[in-house]
Amino acid sequence: MDTPTYDDAHDVPAESEPQVSTDSSSPEMPKPSRLDDPFKPRVGRHLVWKDVQMTLKKKKGDEPQKVILNNVWGEVPKGQVTAIMGPSGSGKTSLLNVLAGRASSNAQISITSDVRLSNYQVDPTSIAVRKRIAFVAQDDSLQTTATPREAIRFSAKLRNPRNTTDEDVETLTNHMLTALGLDQCANVLVGGALLKGISGGERKRTSVGVELVTSPTLVFLDEPTSGLDSFNAVQLCELLKKVAEAGSSVLFTIHQPSSEIFNSFDRLILLNQGRVMFQGPVAEVNTFFEARGHPCPPNYNPADWIMRVAVTNSVEELEQSGYFPKDHRKHGLPQSGSVKEALGLSDNPHEKSNGHKPPGILAQSKLLLARELKNLVRATHALKTRIVMTVMISLFTGFLFFGVADLPSDKFINLQSTFGALLMSLMANVFSTALPSLVAFPEERPVFLREYSTNHYSVLSYFLSRLFMELLVTALQVTVSTMITYFMVGFNADYVIFWTGIYLMACASTALGVLIGSSVKNASVAIEYLPAVFMPQILFSGFFIPPELMPDWLSWLTYIMPLSYGVRLVAGSEFDGSCQDMISPATNTTMNNCDMILENINSNVDDFWWYYLVLLCLFVFFRLLALFVLERKAKNFY
Numbered sequence: 001m002d003t004p005t006y007d008d009a010h011d012v013p014a015e016s017e018p019q020v021s022t023d024s025s026s027p028e029m030p031k032p033s034r035l036d037d038p039f040k041p042r043v044g045r046h047l048v049w050k051d052v053q054m055t056l057k058k059k060k061g062d063e064p065q066k067v068i069l070n071n072v073w074g075e076v077p078k079g080q081v082t083a084i085m086g087p088s089g090s091g092k093t094s095l096l097n098v099l100a101g102r103a104s105s106n107a108q109i110s111i112t113s114d115v116r117l118s119n120y121q122v123d124p125t126s127i128a129v130r131k132r133i134a135f136v137a138q139d140d141s142l143q144t145t146a147t148p149r150e151a152i153r154f155s156a157k158l159r160n161p162r163n164t165t166d167e168d169v170e171t172l173t174n175h176m177l178t179a180l181g182l183d184q185c186a187n188v189l190v191g192g193a194l195l196k197g198i199s200g201g202e203r204k205r206t207s208v209g210v211e212l213v214t215s216p217t218l219v220f221l222d223e224p225t226s227g228l229d230s231f232n233a234v235q236l237c238e239l240l241k242k243v244a245e246a247g248s249s250v251l252f253t254i255h256q257p258s259s260e261i262f263n264s265f266d267r268l269i270l271l272n273q274g275r276v277m278f279q280g281p282v283a284e285v286n287t288f289f290e291a292r293g294h295p296c297p298p299n300y301n302p303a304d305w306i307m308r309v310a311v312t313n314s315v316e317e318l319e320q321s322g323y324f325p326k327d328h329r330k331h332g333l334p335q336s337g338s339v340k341e342a343l344g345l346s347d348n349p350h351e352k353s354n355g356h357k358p359p360g361i362l363a364q365s366k367l368l369l370a371r372e373l374k375n376l377v378r379a380t381h382a383l384k385t386r387i388v389m390t391v392m393i394s395l396f397t398g399f400l401f402f403g404v405a406d407l408p409s410d411k412f413i414n415l416q417s418t419f420g421a422l423l424m425s426l427m428a429n430v431f432s433t434a435l436p437s438l439v440a441f442p443e444e445r446p447v448f449l450r451e452y453s454t455n456h457y458s459v460l461s462y463f464l465s466r467l468f469m470e471l472l473v474t475a476l477q478v479t480v481s482t483m484i485t486y487f488m489v490g491f492n493a494d495y496v497i498f499w500t501g502i503y504l505m506a507c508a509s510t511a512l513g514v515l516i517g518s519s520v521k522n523a524s525v526a527i528e529y530l531p532a533v534f535m536p537q538i539l540f541s542g543f544f545i546p547p548e549l550m551p552d553w554l555s556w557l558t559y560i561m562p563l564s565y566g567v568r569l570v571a572g573s574e575f576d577g578s579c580q581d582m583i584s585p586a587t588n589t590t591m592n593n594c595d596m597i598l599e600n601i602n603s604n605v606d607d608f609w610w611y612y613l614v615l616l617c618l619f620v621f622f623r624l625l626a627l628f629v630l631e632r633k634a635k636n637f638y
């Protein structure tokens with residue numbers, strides 16, 4: 001059999017693929033279709049790649065480089081299903097990740113590739129391209145507190161044109177659930193490690209539904225049939241076939257498919273040790289192997305057979321037999337143009353109309369917030385733990401310092417105890433509000449990155465919805481805490497100043513926690529950074545050592561610590577005018593214990609507005625910095 005070539009493998013000439021016509025009567029344009037049809041026709045894109053090289057960089061000078069992908073070439077014609085097979089470790093996932101822009105060169109790995117979409121050269125790692133690819137990873141990263149119906153509906157609402165009505169979204173969701181065989185578990189929570197939910201196979205199908213509900217042009221899936229029984233695996237492959245028939249280019253990796261599934265593929269890419277052992281139509285597999293001395297025995301699953309040949313023969317033997325065909329396709333010069341042109345968006349008159357655009361930032365934030373609220377109500381254990389801990393710590397503080405603020409102020413020890421109670425209340429609020437924020441983003445990170453990179457919403461919408469939720473939960477927590485300590489300790493501070501001072505300080509500390517949480521990869525690393533949020537606040541807040549006594553190069557830190565402004569506000573309100581002047585027996589001069597405390601912590605009632613403003617600025621500053629970090633991370637990582 002001849003080596004499959006780019007020219008004969010599909011329906012477009014090698015030099016340049018015809019442009020999608022702007023004439024809506026052209027056969028290239030999808031026919032007008034119902035918005036609620038998940039298999040509505042779409043304009044396909046022909047994906048071609050060559051010279052894909054992925055190498056692990058050398059650690060030591062004399063160590064040989066490990067080549068993960070070696071000159072890999074191939075294509076996914078529009079309207080066809082292409083499967084990548086190969087022994088374990090042959091590079092299937094690596095190839096899929098490179099093509100889907102989920103892998104890029106870094107300190108350990110070097111990746112080079114020539115990827116073309118309808119003969120436009122594209123960089124798959126660019127977020128504009130990634131956002132157009134429906135990608136289902138091996139690990140499902142779904143919101144654990146959503147049901148399959150909600151997960152699919154959420155994706156359909158956010159990723160379909162804004163003129164899609166709620167009724168269309170509902171019908172689309174129902175079609176997708178039925179097509180995936182998810183009707184029976186449609187309203188059961190997805191679940192996760194701490195929450196019992198649907199099965200692994202159902203979770204996998206939900207992930208597929210979340211991606212397919214947008215009628216994508218390019219669909220990439222990493223082992224979509226893993227964890228599925230044979231019936232569901234066949235059903236899923238039939239569904240992918242329908243998606244391809246609608247015009248999409250479908251590419252997925254698969255392990256040991258049954259012969260029924262194998263024969264349903266249009267094309268196959270067989271990788272072996274990072275190289276292309278076979279690439280072409282599935283119908284040609286048997287002839288290709290037969291011509292090289294490995295005819296598939298009768299009644300043998302061809303998928304098992306080719307894997308057996310790949311595993312039981314050395315690469316050298318296979319090479320001598322004529323496997324590992326060279327890439328003889330003629331590509332011609334790539335067309336130059338923007339990503340929009342490569343994706344055919346600039347040619348589609350619908351794309352330009354406002355109604356065709358996906359929902360805007362406000363609509364995205366609203367949907368995200370609704371999901372967050374649902375999450376809060378369903379994952380009550382997290383909220384309950386937070387509130388129970390707050391109540392316990394506040395009660396401890398309340399019992400320990402019970403009524404001390406009502407004791408006579410002429411004894412310094414009484415004032416010292418009241419100041420201690422204030423500090424405890426402030427620090428407890430810093431700890432109990434900032435800690436959950438520190439770990440919240442790393443915990444949500446996989447879901448956020450999947451959704452962001454598949455064009456569900458903007459970073460700003462996500463950020464705004466999280467911000468609103470945190471402000472709400474922090475307010476609840478601070479109210480519970482202050483109600484207990486304020487009345488048990490018997491503070492004399494104005495309650496409004498007491499609450500607002502602690503609340504603003506907690507918000508600013510939370511913002512610092514979010515900044516650190518956004519910068520790290522997972523919750524356990526975030527926990528390691530815990531002292532970085534708390535220790536500087538305690539050390540530099542000015543109540544252990546005033547800024548005047550700190551080394552000059554460190555003293556400025558006092559001015560960016562939320563706790564130091566929180567102390568000045570609540571202690572200012574508590575002690576201002578609370579003590580009577582006394583005559584010092586040692587110096588025979590007038591002294592005022594309350595004024596001494598306020599002087600030590602640099603608190604001045606006339607500057608309260610300034611403390612509020614600084615807390616607000618710190619909150620905004622840390623939040624904006626976190627937004628910037630999140631935006632960069634979201635664009636550069638997956």
Ligand SMILES: Nc1ncnc2c1ncn2[C@@H]1O[C@H](COP(=O)(O)OP(=O)(O)OP(=O)(O)O)[C@@H](O)[C@H]1O
Binds near residue numbers: 086087089095109
């Ligand atoms: N980031 C990485 N760092 C180090 N090695 C890597 C990295 N990515 C891939 N590899 C190595 O490259 C090889 C191919 O990995 P890949 O996951 O692509 O294989 P696969 O064919 O998908 O395997 P499986 O079928 O077992 O999932 C493996 O040996 C793997 O260890």
